[in-house]
Amino acid sequence: MNKTNKKESKLVRNLLILLSIIFLFIMLVMPLVVVLSEALQKGFKLYIDAIQDKYTMKALLLTVEATVFAVIVNTVFGLFAAWSITKYHFKRKRLLTVLIDIPFAISPIIAGLVFILTFGRIGWAKEILDFLDMKIVFAVPGIILGTIFVTFPFISREIIPVLQAQGNDQEEAAAIMGASAFRIFRKVTFPQIKWAFLYGIVLCTARAMGEFGAVSVLSGHLRGKTVTLPLQVEILYSEFNFTAAFAVSSVLVILAIIILIIRNIIEHQMKKAGGNYVRKAS
Amino acid sequence: MKRSRRKQVIPGFGISMGVTLTLLSLIVLIPMASLVINASGVGFSTFWETVTDKRVLSGYYVSLLCSFTAAVVNAVFGVILAWVLVRYDFPFKRFIDGLIELPFALPTAVAGIALTNLYSDKGMIGQFLDQIGIKVAYTRIGIIIAMIFIGIPFVVRTIQPVLEDLDSQYEEAANVLGASKAKIFFRIIFPEIRPALLTGFGLAFARALGEYGSVVFIAGNMPFKTEIAPLLIMGKLEQFDYHGANAIALVMLAFAFLILFAINSLQIHYSKFTKQ
Amino acid sequence: MYVKLHNIEKSFGDFKASDHINFEIEKGKLVALLGPSGSGKTTILRMLAGLEYPDSGDIFIDGVRVNDLEASKRGIGFVFQNYALFRYMTVYDNIAFGLEIQKKSKKECKERVEELLELIGLKGMGHRYPHQLSGGQKQRVAFARALAPNPHLLLLDEPFAAIDAKVRQELRSWLKETINKVGITSIFVTHDQDEAIEVADEIIITNHGRIEQIGTPLEIYRNPTTLFTAQFIGESILLEDYGRLKGFEQEVRAAKAVIRPEFVKVTKRGEQLQFPNSVEEGVVEKLSFRGSHIEMQINVKGIQLVATRSLEENPVNLGEKVDVLIYRLFVYNGITASVVENMAIQDNAPIYI
Numbered sequence: 001m002n003k004t005n006k007k008e009s010k011l012v013r014n015l016l017i018l019l020s021i022i023f024l025f026i027m028l029v030m031p032l033v034v035v036l037s038e039a040l041q042k043g044f045k046l047y048i049d050a051i052q053d054k055y056t057m058k059a060l061l062l063t064v065e066a067t068v069f070a071v072i073v074n075t076v077f078g079l080f081a082a083w084s085i086t087k088y089h090f091k092r093k094r095l096l097t098v099l100i101d102i103p104f105a106i107s108p109i110i111a112g113l114v115f116i117l118t119f120g121r122i123g124w125a126k127e128i129l130d131f132l133d134m135k136i137v138f139a140v141p142g143i144i145l146g147t148i149f150v151t152f153p154f155i156s157r158e159i160i161p162v163l164q165a166q167g168n169d170q171e172e173a174a175a176i177m178g179a180s181a182f183r184i185f186r187k188v189t190f191p192q193i194k195w196a197f198l199y200g201i202v203l204c205t206a207r208a209m210g211e212f213g214a215v216s217v218l219s220g221h222l223r224g225k226t227v228t229l230p231l232q233v234e235i236l237y238s239e240f241n242f243t244a245a246f247a248v249s250s251v252l253v254i255l256a257i258i259i260l261i262i263r264n265i266i267e268h269q270m271k272k273a274g275g276n277y278v279r280k281a282s
Numbered sequence: 283m284k285r286s287r288r289k290q291v292i293p294g295f296g297i298s299m300g301v302t303l304t305l306l307s308l309i310v311l312i313p314m315a316s317l318v319i320n321a322s323g324v325g326f327s328t329f330w331e332t333v334t335d336k337r338v339l340s341g342y343y344v345s346l347l348c349s350f351t352a353a354v355v356n357a358v359f360g361v362i363l364a365w366v367l368v369r370y371d372f373p374f375k376r377f378i379d380g381l382i383e384l385p386f387a388l389p390t391a392v393a394g395i396a397l398t399n400l401y402s403d404k405g406m407i408g409q410f411l412d413q414i415g416i417k418v419a420y421t422r423i424g425i426i427i428a429m430i431f432i433g434i435p436f437v438v439r440t441i442q443p444v445l446e447d448l449d450s451q452y453e454e455a456a457n458v459l460g461a462s463k464a465k466i467f468f469r470i471i472f473p474e475i476r477p478a479l480l481t482g483f484g485l486a487f488a489r490a491l492g493e494y495g496s497v498v499f500i501a502g503n504m505p506f507k508t509e510i511a512p513l514l515i516m517g518k519l520e521q522f523d524y525h526g527a528n529a530i531a532l533v534m535l536a537f538a539f540l541i542l543f544a545i546n547s548l549q550i551h552y553s554k555f556t557k558q
Numbered sequence: 559m560y561v562k563l564h565n566i567e568k569s570f571g572d573f574k575a576s577d578h579i580n581f582e583i584e585k586g587k588l589v590a591l592l593g594p595s596g597s598g599k600t601t602i603l604r605m606l607a608g609l610e611y612p613d614s615g616d617i618f619i620d621g622v623r624v625n626d627l628e629a630s631k632r633g634i635g636f637v638f639q640n641y642a643l644f645r646y647m648t649v650y651d652n653i654a655f656g657l658e659i660q661k662k663s664k665k666e667c668k669e670r671v672e673e674l675l676e677l678i679g680l681k682g683m684g685h686r687y688p689h690q691l692s693g694g695q696k697q698r699v700a701f702a703r704a705l706a707p708n709p710h711l712l713l714l715d716e717p718f719a720a721i722d723a724k725v726r727q728e729l730r731s732w733l734k735e736t737i738n739k740v741g742i743t744s745i746f747v748t749h750d751q752d753e754a755i756e757v758a759d760e761i762i763i764t765n766h767g768r769i770e771q772i773g774t775p776l777e778i779y780r781n782p783t784t785l786f787t788a789q790f791i792g793e794s795i796l797l798e799d800y801g802r803l804k805g806f807e808q809e810v811r812a813a814k815a816v817i818r819p820e821f822v823k824v825t826k827r828g829e830q831l832q833f834p835n836s837v838e839e840g841v842v843e844k845l846s847f848r849g850s851h852i853e854m855q856i857n858v859k860g861i862q863l864v865a866t867r868s869l870e871e872n873p874v875n876l877g878e879k880v881d882v883l884i885y886r887l888f889v890y891n892g893i894t895a896s897v898v899e900n901m902a903i904q905d906n907a908p909i910y911i
Binding site: 009012013016017019020021023024026027028029030031032033034035038073076077080081083084087088089090096099100102103105106107108109110113114115116117118120121122123124145148149152168171172175179180181182184185203206207209210211212213216217229230231233234237242245246249252253256257259260261263264 | 290291292293294295297298299301302305306309310311312313314316317319320359362363365366367370372376378380381382383384385386387388389390391392393395396397399400405406407427430431434463488491492493494495499512515516519522524527528531534535538539542
């Protein structure tokens, strides 16, 4: 490849690199710069005040709560679904994978809408909820459900390709010797997917933390009760309290950057583990 | 056949499938079914009236036009970015590679207000564009910019692995035969990355079509001009017109699945050539 | 009979993987399932193991019908083609895995693992991970892991396919010796005829999902009963009208014959002939050096024959006229194959193989 590279005209190469860097700078770097500069525009004290605002802190807690729930439910689902799809033979396997991917393909607004139509005023499950004296729409459970819905396939999607690439020989070998499903999973399968699994958790966390559309539909925007951090940003922004909106945003930016760094570390680990496997298999 | 239920070699089929299907039904399938249950309660004429309302039609048009344009721009820059990141070495390459994923990690609302600020007529970029008479914020260009932002990683990340795995022998062979650089790219490399490019394009298109958070701030939301379909659903919900929201959502879903289906078919067609 | 397959049928969609499979295996035998890829040999092995289930027919192991028995209850050991060693466990833990499931005590496990490590010649390497082993070593660990829980039947799927040619030779004789030492009934799948002939006590030849022939390596080599076997084992050439050759009669017009290089004796003009009346005149058309011998292509009455010549003998030249004696042919009459000796030498011919 180096040989072809050298022959390639320097001009094209430099032009393409320059073009890429300009594109990324304008599209990705500038928005980050704007968030930080606007947040600090009126001084550091105001910035700290905006972040320590009572409602912002409550929003942060709710965001953490929804994210934790989403990660837990999707971890359980992701592990079971990935294991079911890759380790067993059954009919309609393709249909199942398509169904799992639905939340990935639809608008978050529609994701919110389906819960309104199920549990809201005209929802068919409304009576059940009334009977149980429960509230989902315009309440915390709705926020959590919406967040789980939009991040639903994130973990299984990362694990399935890894399991497919490795085949089932090791699991079959263990099954022939009489190992239980749990033992096979714990001793044989899980060590191979741990990086992909972590990667899925990171992606799920990022998306859950930043979810806006679905949560926006289900929240009802009750300050201090059903407002997550991204919704708090929206409220502050629509009140023309730009400095505070950007200050809260900067917290999310920092979280996003931390997630990106973790993501890159995990990807590096996966490449190391994956490369090792490819070499051994050949 | 005596056995209707096939035996599994690896134990635990019942419980694994049970947990998978239960969670899938509770969280995705049953709520999704509400879309259909509710829609069937409304007469067809009401449904048709809602989804063919002029303002609604314009919403679909703006959504489809902007997300398609954004996906095309992303396809072009996605190929360039993937190419540069795979084929060239330059300072801060790993940093730039990591940055591509930012739109996945950054909450869309934050991206939305940042882009709005950046492109408003007093913003860091907007003020220069304003001088030459281009308005971005609160126009369709703004919507497209936001959609480019959220879609770019889809294209880059689907093409990158294909370019990495591409056997350089083809290029070397073409090189030896005296083909020009452009010819090598369009005749040899492009067909190889086409299936991945289509996937990336489809994902970016579908994502842009449904996007709400990053678009809603920069769009300005003027009926017939910059009002996107997800916003129409939101508007109906705010007026507690659940049936209207439901109808628009069903049409949107149909569009999204049509796009994915079309991309899938094209991909199957092209992957016949790349599989050996 | 220890293992018995009765009327096994198995399809994958439209593909018939097993078509009326019947065979029996004696206790303690080392048996090869030999056939080209796609001939259904691996499917048979996987059905025996319980990794696939037949559509119909019965499988018996040690007198018990195991069709409805799970893989883990059949008392078999299985060695996978790519070893399928547990990547994240040490060699020791790999071998001990099956013992732990049987709830053996720590002490018993340790003793058994050490015994097996000794058997496979990897003593002191128990702490290594699979990726720190060579291909041959991995194969041995896979073998030990399968043997650890004391199975009654050992199944091996292409045990030598993923190993370098040099190590393979060594591993073949090691495996044969070790299996004999352990005394376990074993079945292995291979597409390599040399491997089957060298290692197995008995060979089952499969083709298109059917069994072509069953027999000892020598029987199969000497008396192929089908055209496929005659061509698949050894080097061979197919002849359409062999009736033109001296000493042979083509009784059925549609009959075909298979000839191997070792059935052809080439003598230089002037050298002493054993059966001067039954030799044909041939012309040397091609010579190729094969390392240990020379391979000759000889034209006899328009029929291209292949024969070999030792480097110790007087060399022949291109275009040279030589005397060619054909000892025997495998003749296939459309139903079965049989050996036909040259009529002129039938009475007092020594057997050359």
